Amino acid sequence: MADTSKQMLEIREIEGRGRGVVANRSIKAGEVLLKESPILVYSAKPLKSDLCSNCFRKLNLSSSVLSCASCSSQTFFCSPSCQSTAMTSSHTPWACQALKAIGSLALDDSSDAHFLIAAYNMSLVSPSHFQILLSLEGSMPTDTLPDQRTISLHSLILSLSPPQSFAGFSFDLTAALLAKDKRNAFALMEPFQEDGERNVRAYAIYPNASFFNHDCLPNAARFDYLESDVSDHNTDIIIRAIHDFPQGREICLSYFPVNWNYADRQRRLVEDYGFTCDCDRCKVEVSWKEDGDDNDDNMEENEEEQMVGSEDEYSGAQGEADFPHAYFFVRYVCDRDNCGGTLAPLPPSEGSPSDVIECNVCGQLRTEDDVDGTEGEDGVMVDQ
Numbered sequence: 046m047a048d049t050s051k052q053m054l055e056i057r058e059i060e061g062r063g064r065g066v067v068a069n070r071s072i073k074a075g076e077v078l079l080k081e082s083p084i085l086v087y088s089a090k091p092l093k094s095d096l097c098s099n100c101f102r103k104l105n106l107s108s109s110v111l112s113c114a115s116c117s118s119q120t121f122f123c124s125p126s127c128q129s130t131a132m133t134s135s136h137t138p139w140a141c142q143a144l145k146a147i148g149s150l151a152l153d154d155s156s157d158a159h160f161l162i163a164a165y166n167m168s169l170v171s172p173s174h175f176q177i178l179l180s181l182e183g184s185m186p187t188d189t190l191p192d193q194r195t196i197s198l199h200s201l202i203l204s205l206s207p208p209q210s211f212a213g214f215s216f217d218l219t220a221a222l223l224a225k226d227k228r229n230a231f232a233l234m235e236p237f238q239e240d241g242e243r244n245v246r247a248y249a250i251y252p253n254a255s256f257f258n259h260d261c262l263p264n265a266a267r268f269d270y271l272e273s274d275v276s277d278h279n280t281d282i283i284i285r286a287i288h289d290f291p292q293g294r295e296i297c298l299s300y301f302p303v304n305w306n307y308a309d310r311q312r313r314l315v316e317d318y319g320f321t322c323d324c325d326r327c328k329v330e331v332s333w334k335e336d337g338d339d340n341d342d343n344m345e346e347n348e349e350e351q352m353v354g355s356e357d358e359y360s361g362a363q364g365e366a367d368f369p370h371a372y373f374f375v376r377y378v379c380d381r382d383n384c385g386g387t388l389a390p391l392p393p394s395e396g397s398p399s400d401v402i403e404c405n406v407c408g409q410l411r412t413e414d415d416v417d418g419t420e421g422e423d424g425v426m427v428d429q
């Protein structure tokens with residue numbers, strides 16, 4: 046972790062949540078809390094000829110594109126630097142052969158296989174990063190039988206002639222690695238298009254970003270700039286404060302877009318992250334569920350309002366009575382069509398807060414004046 050992050054953040058045990066990240070001092074809106082590079086990045090889809098296999102930027106097909114000599118039909122690089130980085134890290138001879146074999150199988154979903162190849166390969170080329178991966182949350186469930194998918198994936202890796210030197214290669218290790226991936230991987234998305242579906246391009250695992258717990262009304266947001274051509278660090282994660290908050294406050298991200306409805310949020314958190322959320326927002330929305338027989342409909346109507354309602358709807362007295370956290374949606378959720386991203390100010394400059402806010406999905410920048418509302422304590426208007 047960079048020194049500035051070390052001064053700002055503390056990783057601490059939090060009752061019922063495992064480790065979490067707590068503010069070591071008061072934090073200002075827009076402050077960069079963490080910026081770090083991934084220990085591992087892998088493709089979400091079958092390797093595609095239009096992406097660089099190292100940095101996952103779109104290839105410029107009109108200029109010269111480099112490829113791997115032994116799997117030249119599927120592994121491409123946008124620059125000599127990406128090529129040489131990959132050849133000594135993610136694209137070793139074993140990984141190359143393994144990816145080639147996977148490519149010929151035309152699997153429905155190759156992302157887990159890509160992850161396992163990347164993880165086992167990392168145990169060879171960077172044992173210290175492999176140890177970090179092993180230290181992250183997530184273990185094989187001991188109370189249930191191994192699932193068929195894990196069995197098939199382990200057999201697949203076994204069939205790829207894993208080197209003898211793989212650290213403790215075993216079924217249990219494969220299962221534990223898959224659990225860690227599920228709980229800690231961040232999706233690196235295709236660029237936002239207003240009228241298009243937005244797919245995952247790659248997944249990345251970060252050593253310290255993995256300690257942020259979830260809240261359905263987060264106080265921090267994660268930004269990435271995958272297509273940026275400014276530096277070699279386009280897969281870095283940047284976590285910024287959405288609003289001011291005091292020292293001692295836990296810093297949380299939302300693990301998915303904040304405009305998801307209650308049922309979808311709980312389903313994802315139980316299935317993928319192994320917990321039921323009882324954050325302030327869920328405490329409110331669970332009671333919507335108890336309202337009557339058509340509870341789900343009521344909830345969806347309320348949620349739909351959150352997603353598509355105008356600022357006036359949210360900030361009106363009725364809206365606040367129905368949904369006390371309405372202010373969060375007015376103030377911190379992007380209202381652009383099909384976006385629903387989270388808004389955070391740009392970092393303060395020389396101690397002065399920025400009045401430009403950025404959406405972490407569509408990237409749109411707007412000024413504070415474009416967004417209505419009066420900020421309460423912590424930037425979130427709560428029950429009055």
Ligand SMILES: C[S@@+](CC[C@H](N)C(=O)[O-])C[C@H]1O[C@@H](n2cnc3c(N)ncnc32)[C@H](O)[C@@H]1O
Nearest residue numbers: 061062063064182228255256257258259318320
């Ligand atoms: C990315 S990790 C976060 C760091 C993790 N707490 C640790 O100890 O390493 C995700 C896991 O943290 C736990 N977690 C995250 N948010 C939580 C919350 N709001 N309540 C309970 N557990 C939570 C869950 O076990 C989840 O699978």
